[in-house]
Amino acid sequence: MIEFKNVRKVYEDGTEAIKGIDLLIPEGKLVALIGPSGCGKTTTMKMINKLIGLTSGTITINGRDISEEDEVELRRNIGYVIQRIGLLPHMTIEENISLIPRLKGWKKEKYENRVDELMNLVGLEPETYRKRYPLELSGGQQQRVGVIRALAAEPPIILMDEPFSALDPISREQLQDELKHIQNSIHKTIVFVTHDIDEALKIADDIAVMRDGRIEQIASPGELVSSPANEFVRSFIGEHRLDEGKKEMSVLDIMSEDPIILEYDESEFESIPHDATVAEAAALYVSKEPPILVVTKEGRRIGSVSRSNILEAVASKQRREAQSQ
Template sequence: MIQFKNVTKRYGNKTAVDDLTFDIKEGETFVLIGPSGCGKTTTLKMINRLIPLTNGYIYFKDRPISDYQVYEMRWDIGYVLQQIALFPHMTIKENIAQVPLMKKWSETDIDKRIDELLEMVGMDPEQFKNRKPSELSGGQQQRVGVVRALAADPPVILMDEPFSALDPISREKLQDDLVELQKKIKKTIVFVTHDIQEALKLGDRICLLKEGHAEQIGTPDEFLTSPRNDFVKDFIGDLDAHRMQQLTIGDIAQKHSPEASTDHPDYPVVPADTQIQVAFQYLSEHDGIIVNGGNGDGKILNSRDVFKYLADRQRGDDR
């Protein structure tokens, strides 16, 4: 869906992004993470040409981004900001309708799409669509920001630290909502964060940047079990291999998986005392596993359940 090939961005003598090469797969959530000033937001903004690259190529749908008219490309790429940036003088309906109006959708189709999206994020259209942004909470405004980015059904969504300004409870709820929403919409999402817990929880793959270059690109379990160097280990923090060895899949099933079912005959049955590293091997080959024994007996776990548990554990919220 999106390809970076030897992409570099310089500002004078300063290199903000240094020779990045990677692919972002269709339908995945790809997280860009790193300390302040590492180039993650610059990398994101080069995708939709808010920032021009200096060297290299970025491809979107197998075409260089320079081949597209800017407006045409941005209509196919939704954008969610930390600051939300809703138009304060417009209603929620009017805010969401902007890109569909520019694409000359009919009023009937726009109304239907707005109702559908608001319902998808748990907001009653009749209750919310005629309100102004100032009448909504921060979490509700950010949901509208996500809905607005989805309004014209773009294949790609860029999200630049969209939840970082929210309180911890609202932030965690929106993270959970995004995970559930992505199961339905299956968009290609590029997500910027500085929070490793958020990256582990949301990302199908993670790209950790340092001073503009990629230190490691991989799945959350690869970061947790096979960090490439000391910088990666330090950035991940205290979820090290020793602590991982103390956890079992039964611990996670007991606390974080409400589903119990035998309707998945293709899922392997895994003993509750199986260590996390071993469980990752099963989850790399199957969509889920069924826990056998202990308080989590019969419950189904998938990769998201595991990473949510580990992220909450690192945050100190071991529920």
Template sequence: MIQYKSVTKIYGEDVTAVDQVSLDVNEGEIVVLLGPSGCGKTTLLRMVNGLESVTDGDILFNGESIKSLNEIELRRKIGYVIQSNGLFPNMNIEQNVTVVPTLLGWSKEDKKKRFEELMELVGLDAEDYRKRYPHELSGGQQQRIGVIRALAADPPAMLMDEPFGALDPIIRERVQDEFLAIQRELNKTILFVSHDIDEAIKMGDKIALMKDGQLMQFDTPSQILQNPANDFVAQFVGKDRMVKSLTIHRIEQLMERYELLDSSIEKGQIATVSKSSNLRDVLSYILESKQQAVHVVNENDEVIGQVDFALVNQYMIDLAEKDEPVVNP
């Protein structure tokens, strides 16, 4: 849906911010642009809706060059969320959320209805917040409003520039989870800028790792973690990259692969983990329980199998050997 065709951005005479980057963002995918500050990730994002000009190369939106599209109309079709949420202090929450529908000339009733839908999406009470102003909300609430404002006119694509960067870790995690839940329903095409590897692993279907304006690696989180393309990637993802990659896989995937489902196991003295836990948490539980294995339980707290350290180890080895890309569920 968004295609970069060897895009280059040069500031002034010779400052190259983005150097011949090509990558495709498919429909319904979250692609995270990741890298240290000054790597050109934000510039790359802002070129899509024309906030930065393209020096060389081209960007296609829905197959059409953005140069051939009307800039204002294009921007109204792409949701835009920035780190400091960018809510307008002079407008109340309802006016803020429905700002793009207002630009598009929606009727009052349509806007009101849409506002209520969106507020429900993030679990905020529409009546309670309608007439309040941004400064009366907490950081987490403001960021949620920033996200639903970008969704207001139901754009097919969204650009998110470190949208959760200003939130404290606990709130950030909650807003991330909430956003992923929304995304599972809405299936937007999303370009997401981050400097945080953990956030990128969690949010991204694919990660584009950048350095000095160049694309270092563009792949799924598991591939980036397990097969870093070069030293820079390996260094950026960290020495604990294998441990990080454990978070991508859920225990039920492992059990399906090895056909471990066994409901005959009796619930005993052994610790239990939910089948939707990721492998990193499973290992942590095993360590914590000071036993060799844990029982896996389903939603109804019934034991459906048993896993131990060696199994997890075997699973990771098998995945790496088969070079099998594991896409985020």
């Protein structure tokens, strides 16, 4: 868990970049920091690994004040992914990924196995790409390597500074999907800086909307869209997204990507189309037992919807409706 308490950052010229923010980033969650240019989101993130020092207040990681931590050791235990990728061009892909594990004294067999595991995770065949150099890869492939390099030493925290913004739309969407898939497997604490509200809504567990060095609202994507805190947040989200948020939730919004359930015999479960609404899934429970498989038009299983998923979704909707009255 990362906690900011009344944190301020004032530069030597008197510019107050961060104006006394309080922020709680739960363990195992992906929290997006978003806002217009100059709002302080990157400064906030860089204070976590002491790339930027705070002026006053405290930042703690699992209760330990980072001001008392050695910055080299702190950074070796925090993964870091930047927009410009930052791969070392004179090192092979294998050497880039294994850099921090080697610095931490891992044995060769251990870090080589870790490299193969991570490359397979993002669809880069180790035998094909391990000995290549960064310039021999496409931009999207390089950024995949940048992401898994941050995971290599198994850090509990990963900082991501607009990592996909320089990519083409297709590569960007693919990497967003891969990040969601990876996070569902590893449950790291991720702080993700972005200027793209659609990206934040897609990948984040919680979103902190910033303006002028302050946090205007912290909420889940659903809560942010359904109940913006003020006119700034509302305008930043955009009216068309607010209108989308009023539509019926689909089963894709609440399903669990449970690999165990997907392996069961299909005859054991009911299934429902991926574009079905939560209300339709709830209706199916009148006469059927959970869980319900979620399938694509081609019949491929992509997840499941449980009783708890539906009840939580219905309760959340009722809370939002009550707040809007």
